[in-house]
Amino acid sequence: xxxxxxxxxxxxxxxxxxxxxxxxxxxxxxxxxxxxxxxxxxxxxxxxxxxxxxxxxxxxxxxxxxxxxxxxxxxxxxxxxxxxxxx
Numbered sequence: 001x002x003x004x005x006x007x008x009x010x011x012x013x014x015x016x017x018x019x020x021x022x023x024x025x026x027x028x029x030x031x032x033x034x035x036x037x038x039x040x041x042x043x044x045x046x047x048x049x050x051x052x053x054x055x056x057x058x059x060x061x062x063x064x065x066x067x068x069x070x071x072x073x074x075x076x077x078x079x080x081x082x083x084x085x086x087x
Contacts, residue, residue: 008039016080029080035073042069
């Protein structure tokens with residue numbers, strides 16, 4: 001459990017701070033804590049899930065699984081983001 005929580009925290013820090021630094025202040029923003037738990041659950045479940053193209057039965061057409069499981073979390077973290085960069 002600690003492994004997936006730390007992985008999720010790293011992704012949140014990378015998304016919000018962008019430079020590899022981490023939040024040192026506590027308490028952490030409630031939004032960051034919520035996303036951390038949600039993302040950690042996804043990481044935990046990925047251990048048992050297939051990725052790529054998955055067949056859903058003997059005679060079924062192969063289905064492609066989602067590739068970007070981070071996108072919805074990034075949108076949720078937008079209010080906490082420090083920099084947006086230049087496009």
